[in-house]
Every structure is written in structure tokens, then in C-alpha cells.
Amino acid sequence: MSLLVETIKLKDGTFYNLDYHTKRFNRSRFELFGVKKEIDLKDVLQLSNFPTSGLFKTRIIYDEKIVKIEFEEYQIKHIEKLKMVVNNNITYPYKFLNRQAFETIKKKLSKNEEAIIVKNGFITDTTFSNLAFYDGQNWFTPNTYLLNGTKRQFYIDKKLLLESTITLHDLRKFLKVSLINTMLDIAEIEISTENILLSNQNSV
Template sequence: MSLYPTFETLSIIDGVVQNLEYHQARFENTMRTFFKKTPDIQLVALIKVPEEYRVGQIRCRIDYNHEAFEVKYFPYTPKEIRTFQCVYVEGLDYRFKYSDRQCLEKLKTEAADEVIIINNGFVSDCTIGNLLFLKQNQWYSPTHFLLKGTQLSYLLAQNQVCLTEISVVDLSSFEKVMMINALNPFDEKRAISVKQIRL
């Protein structure tokens, strides 16, 4: 097992951490549930953005275990997703943000820009975030997500998104699909037609 089995990825824009309260909540849940430890750290205390990263959007990665942390900063360029390929798995578990992502990385394919993971027969996530689906002016996200992302948590709290069970056969009933994660918030300009999903 890695020295730091779990991590958080945060978006920092012009020196300001985005959705910090949702990252803090997920971190505290991981501490309690995975590490069996009462959390006593505020993530904001760990983040010291270097001068060269205080303009524009950057990616901050915090790797951690029950007592130690490693913080790194990286330039960020969004990944453009124009096509999805469904991949089928059984019993995939990624309920915590594990540093070991082999179970996700091995699902990637050159046949599309990103995959839609069908876990136990139901739509879950892609390898880098949660998924949203549009139907009749309402955005939905799968009930069977692998990991509840901070952006999804925010959208649910704002009543911008509803959770619903989505099977493979349901996909054609939607109009558009969008990937969201901490670095790629809700933006309808990034949504693409579900016709770009290969089953």
C-alpha cells in the first residue's frame, strides 16, 4: 500500500481554493471511515500557494494518510471530451479517493476520449469525475456513482442536479452528457450529445 493511500485534488483559481468546504467534508469522512481517526486538520492550513501559481487555474493535490500530508501544485489544462465509450465491470469499489487508481486506469480505451463505467449493470462515473445527463431541461447524475465528487455534492446542495438510477438502456433517453470534477465545474458549453456515447 502507498505511504499515502488517499488524496484530494483541489482547484485553485487566482490563489483562491474552490469548494473548500466540500473537500474538507470528504477528507473528514475519509479520516473517520477509512482511517478510523477523528480528523483534527483543516485543509486550508496545508495550502500555501506558491507565488508563480497565484494567477489562473492550478491543480493542488494533497496526498495523505492518518497523520501525514504531502501537498503539490501543478499547472492545469482541461481535458476536452468529445466521445465516450461504455465499459462494463462488476463490483468496482472506489468509494474513497484512493491514490491507487489502477482499477480505473485499466478501463481507459483509445476508442474514445473517456469511458462511462457501467458497474453492476448501472451507469456510474467516468475515470476522472462524475457524470451529468440532461433530459427536458433537468440535469441528472447516477445514483450508483463510484465516488461522490465535491462538484457533485455542491450541485446537489444547490438543487441543480437530481440523482436517479440510470441503466445502459436509459442512456438514449437523455439529450446530453457532461463530465464534472473539482477542476471542471458545471458548464453547459462542455456538454455533448449522448449520440457521442458508444455502447
């Protein structure tokens, strides 16, 4: 089985959303390996030699136990367009370190493009984020996600994001889409739905 990874935002010495990350981390260890003893990631990270200035992506690589902790400087990707890519077989229920299915999809993209993965006619995620669609009043996120991201769940819990079934035909209802993950808040990457490529859909 592939190792797993928990990715956490670290900005100027502060770790973000740790309760959500700790919950997913321990749930994955229990469901995949039967480990009942929980680990508090806050305690683990406070003992690490973490940067105290700048924006970093923290990567906790683990299986039953933590294998290593890495800190990588982070810069937001420049994305101009989104392309629909159909993959009816893709699954990613846990945050595995092995991301081969996503890497295969990314090979089909041009520079400054990102994929919206469509599975059985339903919108899911991109290769590195969940999605939030804006209709002029509210933000909606697909309930057919591949991985329930911590930022996605945080926004749902705060009533800032509504779950909905979203198909290809529903895209006309929305004005723009935002990519969200542990490093990205709503509106940090926003793309008009006019810049979603619907034609020449690719299957992988």
C-alpha cells in the first residue's frame, strides 16, 4: 500500500486548520491500518524544526506511524483555463502519496491549464484541489468529490460552502469557479466559467 501524506499550510510560523488535519490523519490510520492510538499533529509539529517566516507547504508522510516531515516553500500556481477530462475509473478516497492517476491527467494539459475531472457525468475535483462554483449569490461544491479536503470541510462546517450535485450541464448556472485546498482559500484562484473548455473532452 502507498504511503499517505497530510499537507498543512504553514505561514509565518503558524500551522492552519490543524484540528481537521489531525482528524483525517487519525481516521486514515484507523481505517487503513487498524491503528486506534491517536496522534495529535499539533504536538508533533511543535517539536519539528519548522520555518517561522514565509509561506510553506508542510508534508507529513505516514503509514501506521509518521515516516518524515517536510517543509516546502509555496507559490500559487498560475492557471488561466480549466479543461474537462473524463475518467470514469479514478478513485482517491485517501490522501495517498502515490498520485499516478493525477500525473497521467496532467500530461494532457497545456501550460497554465488545469483539469476538472468528470466521473460518470459528474464534476469531481481538479488534480490538486476541490472545487467551489459561484452562482452570483452562493458558493457550491460537488458532492461527488474524489477526496474530501480539509479546507472544503472547513467551509461546509462554517456554512460558507454548500454541497450540491453538479453535472456538466449545470455549469451554465455558475459565473466562476474557485480552486480550494489546504493552501488555497476561496477566491485565491478564480476562473470564469467561460474559460472552462467543454469541447474535445479527453478520456483517460
